[in-house]
Amino acid sequence: MPAVSKLADSAQANGKVILGGEHAVVYGCPALACAIPAGLSLRCQASAKSDLLELQIPSWELDRSLSATPGPTEDRLDAAIRAIFEHAQIEPWGHRIEGQAQLVAGAGLGSSAALCVALAKLALGPAASQQALYDLSMVGEAVFHGTPSGIDSHLAVHGGFVRFTRGQAPETFELAAPLRLWVISSQTPRQSAQQVEKVRDRVQRHPGLAEPLWSLFGAQVQSMQAHLLAQDLSALGEVMQMQHHLLSSLGVSTDLLDGLCQAALQAGALGAKLTGAGGGGCVLVLPPAKLSQAEFSGALERAMQEIMGLVYPHFPVEIE
Numbered sequence: 098m099p100a101v102s103k104l105a106d107s108a109q110a111n112g113k114v115i116l117g118g119e120h121a122v123v124y125g126c127p128a129l130a131c132a133i134p135a136g137l138s139l140r141c142q143a144s145a146k147s148d149l150l151e152l153q154i155p156s157w158e159l160d161r162s163l164s165a166t167p168g169p170t171e172d173r174l175d176a177a178i179r180a181i182f183e184h185a186q187i188e189p190w191g192h193r194i195e196g197q198a199q200l201v202a203g204a205g206l207g208s209s210a211a212l213c214v215a216l217a218k219l220a221l222g223p224a225a226s227q228q229a230l231y232d233l234s235m236v237g238e239a240v241f242h243g244t245p246s247g248i249d250s251h252l253a254v255h256g257g258f259v260r261f262t263r264g265q266a267p268e269t270f271e272l273a274a275p276l277r278l279w280v281i282s283s284q285t286p287r288q289s290a291q292q293v294e295k296v297r298d299r300v301q302r303h304p305g306l307a308e309p310l311w312s313l314f315g316a317q318v319q320s321m322q323a324h325l326l327a328q329d330l331s332a333l334g335e336v337m338q339m340q341h342h343l344l345s346s347l348g349v350s351t352d353l354l355d356g357l358c359q360a361a362l363q364a365g366a367l368g369a370k371l372t373g374a375g376g377g378g379c380v381l382v383l384p385p386a387k388l389s390q391a392e393f394s395g396a397l398e399r400a401m402q403e404i405m406g407l408v409y410p411h412f413p414v415e416i417e
């Protein structure tokens with residue numbers, strides 16, 4: 098394996114939120130998703146520890162040291178990092194990488210793809226094509242998720258707002274006006290791979306339901322896209338709620354995610370749904386146009402307090 102003397106100095110990658118079609122996208126249905134720009138930034142420098150690759154991302158409480166020989170306690174994250182550099186035929190030893198993340202980790206906001214893409218950028222350098230970055234990041238994503246659809250990596254590399262169908266060229270579209278969404282974190286970690294497996298098991302137990310189920314997902318995504326383009330936010334919110342219930346029928350919602358959706362609706366939201374793999378992670382909320390950010394945040398806090406006795410972290414995401 099040829100040694101490289103230096104990785105790139107810095108790299109950025111986007112996070113994402115899925116508006117609709119998560120899980121179904123693994124089975125070839127379309128999903129609608131948009132990037133959270135620059136969700137992760139990495140800085141890399143040479144270090145005196147010539148046999149180690151160090152990676153620290155304090156807000157993810159992540160502090161790893163990898164050496165050329167895998168240790169007995171390596172987890173998926175270590176294996177994904179190792180797989181990316183091995184696949185690129187690059188020896189990353191003697192580097193220290195520090196990261197700053199705007200994204201909550203392991204919460205359906207595309208943190209693992211952002212990490213894989215940012216590492217791919219450090220490995221391949223600034224001249225790498227977007228396709229090469231995507232392909233290399235998918236090597237790491239496969240370690241994290243088993244059978245990733247590629248939607249997270251696509252958005253981590255390209256950004257924007259897309260309708261994504263596995264195996265097809267993603268369709269990027271522009272919105273007539275920026276879309277404001279809110280994200281509420283359930284603070285419940287979960288692994289996407291387990292949730293994807295759970296859905297696979299359920300669908301395999303009911304093979305006759307698979308086709309109508311995926312076709313309903315596809316129809317809802319189509320309708321969300323039409324409402325978005327027409328700027329009909331109340332219709333969009335209604336279909337978001339239908340998506341939440343459809344995802345819930347696959348077994349990937351939880352009482353807490355349902356409660357957070359209920360709190361958002363009580364606060365006046367037009368729609369709310371789990372986003373990403375579910376089982377924990379985040380809820381995506383479409384706020385009412387008539388309330389300011391501060392008013393909606395206050396209403397949301399009061400509703401969470403009343404329904405769950407606790408205020409969960411929440412933040413706005415503006416999609417251009």
Ligand code: PMV
Binds near residue numbers: 122293
């Ligand atoms: O890892 P998450 O929570 O962002 O979920 C990814 C979306 C899924 O559709 C559940 C899986 C995939 O590979 O598309």
